[in-house]
Amino acid sequence: MAIGLNVTEPEEPCSDQNCPFHGSLAVRGQTLEGTVASTAMEKTVVVEREYDVRVPKYDRYMKRRSRIPAHAPPCLGLAEGDQVRIAETRPLSKTKSHVVVEILGGDE
Template identity: 75%
Template sequence: MAIGLNVPEPEETCTDPNCPFHGTLGVRGQTIEGRVASTDMDKTVVVEREYDVKVPKYDRYMKRRSRVSAHHPPCLELEVGDTVRIGETRPLSKTKSHVVIERVSEEGGDD
């Protein structure tokens, strides 16, 4: 099943209704690339991304981080440190409005 994005479908299958590949969950809106910071929750990962913000007073940049909770379909194998791409969906819970659609690189890989 195509999800409307140019990402490869995982080789494993799952029965999760909130999987964009094997369920009925639609992906729309923005896509974000970040690093998996936590996999402690059930079917949820925390994706962290770093970006630079210009501080005009000092004419320098400072690093900021944002953390986004995303649904983790069982057909994707993820570990802490993996770089992943997540897509925006309808709200799945109070804090989850994104789903993991692709693992870009494994732990320790800097792309």
């Protein structure tokens, strides 16, 4: 089942209703890339993104990071340190509004 993004579909099937490939979850809106920082929660990963913010007073840049909770379908088999692409979806819980759609690479 195509999800409307140019991503490769996982080979392994799953029975998760919130899987964009094998369930009924629709993806929409923005797609982001980041690193999996935590896999401690069940069916949830925390994706961390680093970006630079300009500090006008010192005319320099400082690093900031954002941590985004995302749904992890079991068919993807995610691990900490993986580079992933996440897509926006409807709210799945109080904090989750994204789902992992692709693994871009391993530990970097």
